[in-house]
Amino acid sequence: MADLLARYRRGELPPGNAERTVGEALDVLDRAGALPRLACGQISDRLSALGGVKKLMPMLCLSRLEAAAFSVLLVDLTGENFGTIIEWPAVHFRPDGGQGRTQVALGPVRRIR
Structure with missing residues (x-):
């Protein structure tokens, strides 16, 4: 697609x-x-x-079975529990879909106070 x-x-x-x-x-x-x-x-x-x-x-998106298989793969490859993996933050999100000259990415911000 x-x-x-x-x-x-x-x-x-x-x-x-x-x-x-x-x-x-x-x-x-x-x-x-x-x-x-x-x-x-x-x-x-x-x-x-x-x-x-x-x-x-x-x-464009994973099905439930594909997401479950991916989760099992991550658990096996990392040795982490699934509860730990599900809490991992996404590295970034591209609201612009990667299109255009100006590229936008949203990422986590850590503010030290």
């Missing part, structure tokens, strides 16, 4: 195309961490027609 997202960002998908709708949804998911939603909180009918959350989210 990375190819579809890249083609959408390059503007290669024609308007009205189902792939463009998926590409647009994946772009929002990649940049914001959530699928685009209506004011009431539901996803639009056109996204539902394309498979909804169950089909679109796994295109």
Whole structure:
């Protein structure tokens, strides 16, 4: 799906195309961490027609089974308990999706007082 997202960002998908709708949804998911939603909180009918959350989210995010397998791998590789691993902070978050000239990364700040 990375190819579809890249083609959408390059503007290669024609308007009205189902792939463009998926590409647009994946772009929002990649940049914001959530699928685009209506004011009431539901996803639009056109996204539902394309498979909804169950089909679109796994295109960019780990499934539950994949996340569980990754967790087991981390426990095995590090020798740490899962409770310790789950508390590890993310190194950084890219709200810009890595696009554009100005790159934005949010990271933890440690203020010594």
